[in-house]
Each structure stands twice: as C-alpha cells, then as structure tokens.
Amino acid sequence: MEERIRQDLYQYLLSCGKIDERMPECPDLEDKWPELAQAYLPDGIREFNxxxxxxxGWVMFIGMAMATYWDKDWERYGQTPNIYEQMRNQRGFDCLDEYILEDVLHMKGDGLKQLNDLVAECASRTNNALIHAHLEPGTPEAFKAYVACLHQLYLMGMAVQLKRLGYHMELTD
Known part of the structure; x- marks a missing residue:
C-alpha cells in the first residue's frame, strides 16, 4: 500500500513540477517521523471518519513545516520537544493548515490557495486509494495502511517544500 501511494503521489507531483525527479534525502526530517506520527495519530484517527x-492532508502540511524548520534553524527546531503539539496548539487542529500556510510558510493570496489546493488533491488521491483498498475499518491492516499513507504524505510535503525553498535534488558525479 505504501509503495502504491508513494508512486501515485510522486507521479502526480512530478507532473505538476512540484518535486524533482530525484526525491530528497533528508535524514534529519525522516528521523522525526516516528515522533511526529505518534503525536499526530490520536488527532488524525479521531478526525478520519x-x-x-x-x-x-494535514500531515503533508506538517512535512512542509518541518522542511521549513530544517532550512531555517534545525539546531533549534530539531531539538524542540512535541513540535507537532506546538504547531497544533497555535490555532487548534481544525486550523493547523492555516497556521502552517500563514505563519510558518508565510503564504498569502494565490500562492496560498494553490498550495492548499495541491495538498487537497494529494489527500483526496490518497483517500481514494484507501477506499479502493477495501480494508475493513478498525482492523490492524487498515491502521497500517493509514499510517503508511500518512508517512508518504509527510515525505511528499517535505519534498514539495524543499523544492519551493530552492533545493534541487540531482545526481552528482
């Protein structure tokens, strides 16, 4: 399931020019995933139905925020305990997207709308894949698939933001 989601999101974002052909490797951000997932899951699961x-989609925004923090001052942000909770608590879970777009990414106007629409499309594609997987709700398989989807959305959010920040992933000799 995770590979299917990764491929779908990768192809979509690549076709939109939002990521580079080569996905970024950023161990600092990838290593934060287990901590972020553990903190996010109670909110994400509660809201899913x-x-x-x-x-x-909110996890894709979190990936973008984390990439921004990495670029801005990873010495500080990488050590911040409960960074998800700190983001969420700024405006609450329902407005997490607005907080990240406006206060972390400093987006406004058409750029904000376009980025919001991009995340909405990625979340919709992922939800569609979950629906078509015909997983029985509440089962361990459904939970694993949900977490796999969150992981890929986080990584894609990270990749989109790193490209927006001017990082280009190319092979070097």
Whole structure:
C-alpha cells in the first residue's frame, strides 16, 4: 500500500513540477517521523471518519513545516520537544493548515490557495486509494495502511517544500 501511494503521489507531483525527479534525502526530517506520527495519530484517527482528507492532508502540511524548520534553524527546531503539539496548539487542529500556510510558510493570496489546493488533491488521491483498498475499518491492516499513507504524505510535503525553498535534488558525479 505504501509503495502504491508513494508512486501515485510522486507521479502526480512530478507532473505538476512540484518535486524533482530525484526525491530528497533528508535524514534529519525522516528521523522525526516516528515522533511526529505518534503525536499526530490520536488527532488524525479521531478526525478520519468525518474528515478523511483533512486527517490525511494535514500531515503533508506538517512535512512542509518541518522542511521549513530544517532550512531555517534545525539546531533549534530539531531539538524542540512535541513540535507537532506546538504547531497544533497555535490555532487548534481544525486550523493547523492555516497556521502552517500563514505563519510558518508565510503564504498569502494565490500562492496560498494553490498550495492548499495541491495538498487537497494529494489527500483526496490518497483517500481514494484507501477506499479502493477495501480494508475493513478498525482492523490492524487498515491502521497500517493509514499510517503508511500518512508517512508518504509527510515525505511528499517535505519534498514539495524543499523544492519551493530552492533545493534541487540531482545526481552528482
């Protein structure tokens, strides 16, 4: 399931020019995933049934925020305990997207709308894949698939933001 989601999101974002052909390797951000996932899961699971695309999409925004923090001052942000909770608590879970777009990414106007639409499309594609996987809700398989989807959305958010920040992933000799 995770590989299917990765390929779909990768192809979509590549076709939009939002990521480079070579995905970024950023161990600092990848190593933060288990901590972020553990903190996010109670909120994400609670919201999933009523708002699946929000539950999925917010993690892509978190990936973008983390890439921004990495670029800005990783010595500081990399050591911040409960960084997800700190982001969420700024405006609450329902407005996490607005907080990240406006206060972390400093987006406004058309750029904000376009980035929001991009995340919404990625979340919708991922939710569609989950629906078509025909997993029984509440099962360990469904939980594993959900976490796999969150992981890929986090990584794609990270990749999109790193490219927006001017990092280009190319092979070097």
């Amino acid at each position: 009523a708002y699946p695309t929000v539950s999925l």
